[in-house]
Amino acid sequence: MADNNTNPIAYMRETPLPQLDPPASEAGLGHWVRQNLFSSVLNTVLTLAAFVSLYFIFTSTVPWFVNGVWQSESIRGCREVLEGATGGCFAVLTERWNQLLFGFTYSDDQYWRPTLAFALLFVAIAPVLFVALPRKMLYFTLLYPLLAFYLIWGGSIYATISTGLGFVVGYLVYSRFVASSFALGLIGGVVAAFVTWWLGGFVVDAIAPATPFLEEIPSRKMGGFMLNMILGVVCVSLSLPLGIALALGRQSRLPIIRIICVVFIEFVRGVPLITLLFVANVILGYFLPPDTNFDLILRVIIMITMFSAAYIAEVIRGGLAALPTGQYEAGDSLGLDYAQSMRLIILPQALKISIPGIVNVAVGLFKDTTLVSVISMFDLVGMIRGPILASTEWNGVYWELFMAAAVLFFVVCYGISQYSQWLERKLATDHR
Amino acid sequence: MSTMTDPPQSAFRVSMLLSDTRYRGYTFQAIALFCLIIAMAYLGMNLVRNLAAAGLNISYNFLGAPAGYDINQRLIEYDSQSTHGQAAIVGILNTLLVAFLGIITATVLGVTAGVLRLSNNWLVSKMMSIYVEAFRNVPVLIWILVINGLVTQMASPREYRGDDATSSMWLDAVAFTNRGVYIPAPVWNDGSMIVVLTFFASIVAIFAYRRYVRNLLYTTGKLLPTFLPSIGLLIVPTILMFYIMGQPVGLDYPELKGFNFQGGTQIGRPLIALWLALSVYTGAFIAENVRAGILAIPRGQSEAAASLGMRPGRVMNLVVLPQALRVIIPPLISQYLNIAKNSSLAIAVGYADITATLGGITLNQTGRAIESVLLLMLFYLFISLSISAVMNIYNNSVKLQER
Numbered sequence: 029m030a031d032n033n034t035n036p037i038a039y040m041r042e043t044p045l046p047q048l049d050p051p052a053s054e055a056g057l058g059h060w061v062r063q064n065l066f067s068s069v070l071n072t073v074l075t076l077a078a079f080v081s082l083y084f085i086f087t088s089t090v091p092w093f094v095n096g097v098w099q100s101e102s103i104r105g106c107r108e109v110l111e112g113a114t115g116g117c118f119a120v121l122t123e124r125w126n127q128l129l130f131g132f133t134y135s136d137d138q139y140w141r142p143t144l145a146f147a148l149l150f151v152a153i154a155p156v157l158f159v160a161l162p163r164k165m166l167y168f169t170l171l172y173p174l175l176a177f178y179l180i181w182g183g184s185i186y187a188t189i190s191t192g193l194g195f196v197v198g199y200l201v202y203s204r205f206v207a208s209s210f211a212l213g214l215i216g217g218v219v220a221a222f223v224t225w226w227l228g229g230f231v232v233d234a235i236a237p238a239t240p241f242l243e244e245i246p247s248r249k250m251g252g253f254m255l256n257m258i259l260g261v262v263c264v265s266l267s268l269p270l271g272i273a274l275a276l277g278r279q280s281r282l283p284i285i286r287i288i289c290v291v292f293i294e295f296v297r298g299v300p301l302i303t304l305l306f307v308a309n310v311i312l313g314y315f316l317p318p319d320t321n322f323d324l325i326l327r328v329i330i331m332i333t334m335f336s337a338a339y340i341a342e343v344i345r346g347g348l349a350a351l352p353t354g355q356y357e358a359g360d361s362l363g364l365d366y367a368q369s370m371r372l373i374i375l376p377q378a379l380k381i382s383i384p385g386i387v388n389v390a391v392g393l394f395k396d397t398t399l400v401s402v403i404s405m406f407d408l409v410g411m412i413r414g415p416i417l418a419s420t421e422w423n424g425v426y427w428e429l430f431m432a433a434a435v436l437f438f439v440v441c442y443g444i445s446q447y448s449q450w451l452e453r454k455l456a457t458d459h460r
Numbered sequence: 461m462s463t464m465t466d467p468p469q470s471a472f473r474v475s476m477l478l479s480d481t482r483y484r485g486y487t488f489q490a491i492a493l494f495c496l497i498i499a500m501a502y503l504g505m506n507l508v509r510n511l512a513a514a515g516l517n518i519s520y521n522f523l524g525a526p527a528g529y530d531i532n533q534r535l536i537e538y539d540s541q542s543t544h545g546q547a548a549i550v551g552i553l554n555t556l557l558v559a560f561l562g563i564i565t566a567t568v569l570g571v572t573a574g575v576l577r578l579s580n581n582w583l584v585s586k587m588m589s590i591y592v593e594a595f596r597n598v599p600v601l602i603w604i605l606v607i608n609g610l611v612t613q614m615a616s617p618r619e620y621r622g623d624d625a626t627s628s629m630w631l632d633a634v635a636f637t638n639r640g641v642y643i644p645a646p647v648w649n650d651g652s653m654i655v656v657l658t659f660f661a662s663i664v665a666i667f668a669y670r671r672y673v674r675n676l677l678y679t680t681g682k683l684l685p686t687f688l689p690s691i692g693l694l695i696v697p698t699i700l701m702f703y704i705m706g707q708p709v710g711l712d713y714p715e716l717k718g719f720n721f722q723g724g725t726q727i728g729r730p731l732i733a734l735w736l737a738l739s740v741y742t743g744a745f746i747a748e749n750v751r752a753g754i755l756a757i758p759r760g761q762s763e764a765a766a767s768l769g770m771r772p773g774r775v776m777n778l779v780v781l782p783q784a785l786r787v788i789i790p791p792l793i794s795q796y797l798n799i800a801k802n803s804s805l806a807i808a809v810g811y812a813d814i815t816a817t818l819g820g821i822t823l824n825q826t827g828r829a830i831e832s833v834l835l836l837m838l839f840y841l842f843i844s845l846s847i848s849a850v851m852n853i854y855n856n857s858v859k860l861q862e863r
Contacts, residue, residue: 063580064580064581064582064583065581065582065583067580067581071579071580071581074576074579074581074583074584075581075583075584078581078583078584078587079583081587082587281485282485282488282489282492283489284489284492284493285488285489285492288492288496294845295841297844298840298841298843298844298845299801299836299837299840299841299844300801300802300804300815300840301801302804302805302807302815302819303804303815303819303833303836303837303840306819306823306829306833306836307833310823310829310833311829311830311833313510314506314507314510314511314829314830315503315506315507315510316506317506318506318509318510318513365481391597395597395598395599395600396599398599398601398602399601399805401601401808402805402807402808409599409601409602409605413605426609427606427609430602430605430606430609433602434598434602434606437597437598437599437602438594438597438598441596441597441598442593442597445596445597
């Protein structure tokens with residue numbers, strides 16, 4: 029039969045050829061280097077420049093790190109150990125680490141309190157940050173502000189309990205009346221809370237023990253990185269509700285409320301934080317009743333909260349403006365009133381869009397807490413510039429301290445911004 | 461047959477102020493206004509009582525009193541006999557100076573870093589990422605202090621002295637010392653005005669030329685080169701005029717006399733520290749804005765332009781950049797605003813800006829806290845609102861014309 033085939037196929041491969049490796053120029057390290065570092069003249073120049081600058085950076089910093097002295101009593105001790113060689117005097121960090129973290133007047137035997145509060149902060153904030161965690165943990169989050177306040181400031185525990193009681197009573201009154209009217213519930217809740225606090229004031233004074241369970245620590249003793257953390261956490265949490273209110277006020281149809289909000293926001297955003305801190309330091313006292321005596325940390329918290337609330341308000345306004353008009357109309361067409369449609373429809377969506385912006389503001393605010401060193405508060409930077417650099421032991425150690433401060437801030441801020449990016453990817457429910 | 465009529469208009473009753481959404485707004489506004497007035501009155505009364513108790517009053521006369529302190533870095537004449545008002549003006553000019561310098565360098569740095577971060581050179585883009593993250597996540601105050609420390613480590617003027625000097629001036633004209641950088645100062649002789657005027661005239665001429673080229677392109681389709689003629693117009697007439705007038709503009713070189721440099725212009729250490737720190741810090745933010753702006757342009761845009769036969773340079777100039785700039789410029793301007801506001805940190809390194817003069821020394825010497833801080837805030841508010849106004853005008857001019 030085979031010879032009947034008039035047009036035989038001359039040759040046909042029956043098995044496929046084995047795959048060859050790609051050409052050496054298109055694979056492996058050499059290809060990657062050519063593609064990513066030397067693909068064009070410009071790229072080659074850039075790469076060489078990068079190598080040269082890396083060389084200079086490494087040769088100037090590596091010996092400084094490697095020869096660093098970690099154990100010494102003073103800078104003179106460091107110099108003796110180094111004997112003229114280049115090296116950092118990191119002993120200042122080991123010697124003064126507690127001062128950098130807690131300030132120089134906080135009692136040594138109480139360090140466990142802010143440390144515990146800091147550790148619990150992660151437990152409290154975890155269910156807020158990660159939705160996958162059990163929702164029951166949120167009860168601890170609600171409890172945390174009181175707990176942290178008591179741990180850090182101490183004093184009579186009844187004052188803390190009375191504060192908490194005020195919030196509970198306020199919430200109960202609010203939930204009783206909110207069904208009929210949001211405004212009634214809100215006003216009733218606030219009034220009930222204040223009444224509770226007012227009544228509690230008498231009781232607490234009457235039953236306050238002579239020696240409280242946790243010793244009371246006045247706020248002027250707070251310092252170091254702890255002060256930055258306190259200011260950052262407190263001010264961001266307080267400014268969120270205020271910022272939401274300001275943003276809603278700015279979007280409001282009522283002209284007087286809108287004007288008040290616009291003037292406040294634009295004024296605060298137009299001046300540097302440092303002038304607001306001057307206000308807290310030297311001016312705010314003039315506007316308070318003559319006998320009141322706010323401590324500086326509280327005045328600073330008020331001003332920084334106002335500052336960040338204005339910025340958060342602008343971020344949330346962006347979120348509100350980004351929602352389609354249909355969402356607002358949907359709320360109206362369901363017959364919801366203003367408070368209901370905002371609470372149930374608009375704000376959940378607007379806040380979700382605004383999260384990255386809010387996190388940016390929070391990071392910026394946390395960095396700006398270093399400015400309190402300008403009004404002679406001893407936060408991390410204030411500690412370095414004040415007590416530590418001025419001391420006879422460590423006068424002249426400069427880079428090590430500021431590097432440590434930079435690393436501390438970097439860890440926190442970079443961590444927060446990475447979380448924000450993760451959340452942004454997770455929340456991106458729109459189709460792309 | 462039915463007739464359509466409006467529902468009967470009920471007469472206004474007082475209870476409608478709470479129950480009727482048409483009138484409820486007025487109630488809320490009245491309450492808000494009332495609360496605001498009460499709060500203001502309360503704060504004002506406290507102020508009056510506190511001032512009376514301290515025996516103070518609100519007065520701006522202190523601005524006319526002699527200041528009694530010296531300012532090293534100044535743009536106008538000032539000595540310790542000048543008034544507090546003049547010290548404030550010196551401070552304002554210093555704030556504007558560092559903001560202006562910072563804006564220029566931060567833009568250059570930020571645009572470079574932003575573009576390089578998108579480069580396909582792995583090493584360079586990674587280095588730029590590190591730069592951006594390192595500077596964005598550390599407070600600017602720390603960077604100001606660190607760079608101030610770096611400048612302090614430079615050679616002292618003493619090291620330039622004698623035959624065995626360890627440092628020497630760069631090109632015999634610029635000296636980098638721990639007191640600042642000394643650069644030659646221009647000396648304006650007779651006729652230098654004409655050279656300067658020529659320079660400004662050539663800038664006008666460049667704009668006129670570019671306008672002519674564009675009109676020519678639109679009317680006839682003929683394209684003339686613009687880049688090289690612009691550069692030529694910028695340089696050549698000024699240099700020609702400089703030699704025609706007999707070199708009227710000279711340079712006053714800094715010279716080492718005694719323990720310090722004399723002559724030339726001194727850029728003080730605080731100014732350098734503040735300027736560099738603000739530039740690198742804000743540059744990192746600008747780099748992110750630039751990167752985001754370029755990434756915001758869909759790839760299809762440049763592909764479409766390429767498929768129309770445009771050259772890569774023209775794709776960038778005519779298609780990508782105009783769209784990217786619309787995204788980049790608003791955040792860029794708010795970064796400029798941040799530079800102006802962050803320049804108030806000058807007080808940390810002793811640069812005599814408005815915060816350090818009016819809000820620092822003047823406030824401490826005269827005790828006029830309310831007046832000083834109020835003036836300080838008004839100044840920054842004025843700057844911020846002006847920059848915002850410029851931004852709004854720009855936004856309106858580039859707004860997409862939607863139908």
